[in-house]
Amino acid sequence: MKIGIIGAGFGGMAAAYDLRKAGHEVTVFEAAGFVGGLASGFKEPYWDWSVEKFYHHWFASDKHMLGLIEELGLSDGVIFPRPYTVLLYKGKWYPFDSILKALLFPGLGFGLNKIRFGLVGLYLRLTNNWKPFERVTVEEWMRKWAGKKVYEQMWQPLVIGKFGPHYKDVNMAWMWARLKARTTRLGTFKGGFQAFADRFAEILRGQGVEIRLGAKVESIKRKQAGLSVRSEVGVESFDQVLVTTSPNLMAKLCPELPESYLKGLLELKSMGAVVMVVSLKHQLSEQGYYWFSLPKGEGFPFLALVEHTNFVSPEHFGGDHILYAGDYLVPGHEYFSLSDDELLERFAPAFKRINPKFELDWVKKVWVFKTNYAQPVPLVNHSKNIPSIETPVDGLYFASMSQVYPWDRGTNFAVEIGRRAARLMIEKTV
Numbered sequence: 275m276k277i278g279i280i281g282a283g284f285g286g287m288a289a290a291y292d293l294r295k296a297g298h299e300v301t302v303f304e305a306a307g308f309v310g311g312l313a314s315g316f317k318e319p320y321w322d323w324s325v326e327k328f329y330h331h332w333f334a335s336d337k338h339m340l341g342l343i344e345e346l347g348l349s350d351g352v353i354f355p356r357p358y359t360v361l362l363y364k365g366k367w368y369p370f371d372s373i374l375k376a377l378l379f380p381g382l383g384f385g386l387n388k389i390r391f392g393l394v395g396l397y398l399r400l401t402n403n404w405k406p407f408e409r410v411t412v413e414e415w416m417r418k419w420a421g422k423k424v425y426e427q428m429w430q431p432l433v434i435g436k437f438g439p440h441y442k443d444v445n446m447a448w449m450w451a452r453l454k455a456r457t458t459r460l461g462t463f464k465g466g467f468q469a470f471a472d473r474f475a476e477i478l479r480g481q482g483v484e485i486r487l488g489a490k491v492e493s494i495k496r497k498q499a500g501l502s503v504r505s506e507v508g509v510e511s512f513d514q515v516l517v518t519t520s521p522n523l524m525a526k527l528c529p530e531l532p533e534s535y536l537k538g539l540l541e542l543k544s545m546g547a548v549v550m551v552v553s554l555k556h557q558l559s560e561q562g563y564y565w566f567s568l569p570k571g572e573g574f575p576f577l578a579l580v581e582h583t584n585f586v587s588p589e590h591f592g593g594d595h596i597l598y599a600g601d602y603l604v605p606g607h608e609y610f611s612l613s614d615d616e617l618l619e620r621f622a623p624a625f626k627r628i629n630p631k632f633e634l635d636w637v638k639k640v641w642v643f644k645t646n647y648a649q650p651v652p653l654v655n656h657s658k659n660i661p662s663i664e665t666p667v668d669g670l671y672f673a674s675m676s677q678v679y680p681w682d683r684g685t686n687f688a689v690e691i692g693r694r695a696a697r698l699m700i701e702k703t704v
């Protein structure tokens with residue numbers, strides 16, 4: 275069978291790996307000039323390692339990704355350093371990377387709230403029955419079971435930060451999945467995620483997969499037999515096609531999809547993201563904190579502040595200290611249209627709140643990355659609205675971040691859904 279895959283992110287590459295192993299002829303079309311998709315990275319000429327455009331790490335529980343890396347024989351490249359995650363309370367930072375650590379957080383006071391926080395956290399971690407959670411919102415469930423104080427102090431800032439105006443509509447299964455699947459230990463790949471993506475692409479090419487970079491697909495059309503893919507590099511026919519882009523783009527690429535499937539794609543909600551990467555002459559957090567949880571109410575101009583070189587050594591970046599400052603935003607938010615300098619002007623005063631010694635002349639270089647599709651928003655009863663991987667168009671498949679539910683999006687689940695799509699496609703050919 276001749277199979278086309280749209281997108282060389284981890285979902286598309288994982289699918290290509292299994293489809294090729296099953297003996298199919300696989301061509302991957304990638305619009306960008308590189309592989310890795312949302313998890314791709316970049317590098318200054320004097321850096322040994324690349325840096326992800328959007329902060330990335332793995333959890334020790336990311337079994338699909340870590341399993342694939344093992345199959346590829348690349349486990350030697352995986353490292354799990356021990357970074358520190360902290361939460362701000364009354365001007366001080368407190369450890370916040372496990373339920374146990376969070377229990378020591380003074381914001382909850384002593385007594386009942388702490389017990390409720392601990393019990394709710396433990397229950398969510400232990401139960402596997404997520405289905406009832408999707409019928410209620412995080413807001414309703416947490417207010418009822420964790421209580422007003424615990425919800426508003428610990429969980430509400432997280433949902434507001436991630437989902438902005440949609441935060442009251444997010445279902446509780448999302449929160450369950452987050453607590454269930456995440457670990458204190460965080461991992462990465464020696465050389466950065468881009469180094470891993472490049473090694474993966476090299477292995478795929480070695481096995482005979484054709485990966486075409488700079489090949490943006492413009493449309494997918496039904497033919498009498500199979501599907502025709504029009505890209506910047508021409509028109510080509512395939513027996514099966516897997517699309518791994520956003521739902522919106524999928525709808526544009528294949529308007530021949532039946533009305534009900536198209537409507538399902540277009541009704542899915544998601545948040546975009548704007549992330550600034552800054553290389554600094556000096557370390558920002560002298561305490562060595564990696565991940566700063568910043569409640570929206572604290573007045574920071576971004577949600578996430580991540581000092582990457584408090585996770586991996588600045589030695590890999592020629593001594594530069596790498597900082598991320600970013601936010602999940604509704605498409606059309608003004609941050610999407612600000613220039614890099616304007617955004618730095620907004621963000622830089624906040625760096626001083628982390629380290630009062632910070633001065634603008636610490637900044638060596640700034641990069642800003644923007645995407646309209648960063649975080650799907652799972653509403654109540656979301657499972658009923660997920661588009662099927664096998665579309666109603668014969669031979670056309672779709673696998674995206676919006677379908678990994680109840681799990682939160684991540685490279686681990688991109689691999690899982692890519693491989694699940696490949697299995698469905700292989701089953702159809704036998």
Ligand SMILES: Cc1cc2nc3c(=O)[nH]c(=O)nc-3n(C[C@H](O)[C@H](O)[C@H](O)COP(=O)(O)OP(=O)(O)OC[C@H]3O[C@@H](n4cnc5c(N)ncnc54)[C@H](O)[C@@H]3O)c2cc1C
Pocket residue numbers: 280281282283284285286303304305306309310311312313328329330331332489490491492518519523547549600645647648649673674675683684685686688
């Ligand atoms: C801010 C942020 C932080 C994140 N943090 C983490 C993290 O810490 N850990 C983690 O594991 N995950 C994280 N993720 C999520 C992770 O990046 C994604 O879940 C994963 O990369 C999705 O892979 P994918 O293959 O499904 O999609 P993508 O990576 O989006 O791949 C789709 C590919 O399709 C290509 N494409 C689009 N249109 C076309 C076209 N018309 N023709 C051809 N090609 C096209 C794109 O260029 C892209 O390469 C984060 C994401 C963001 C935005």
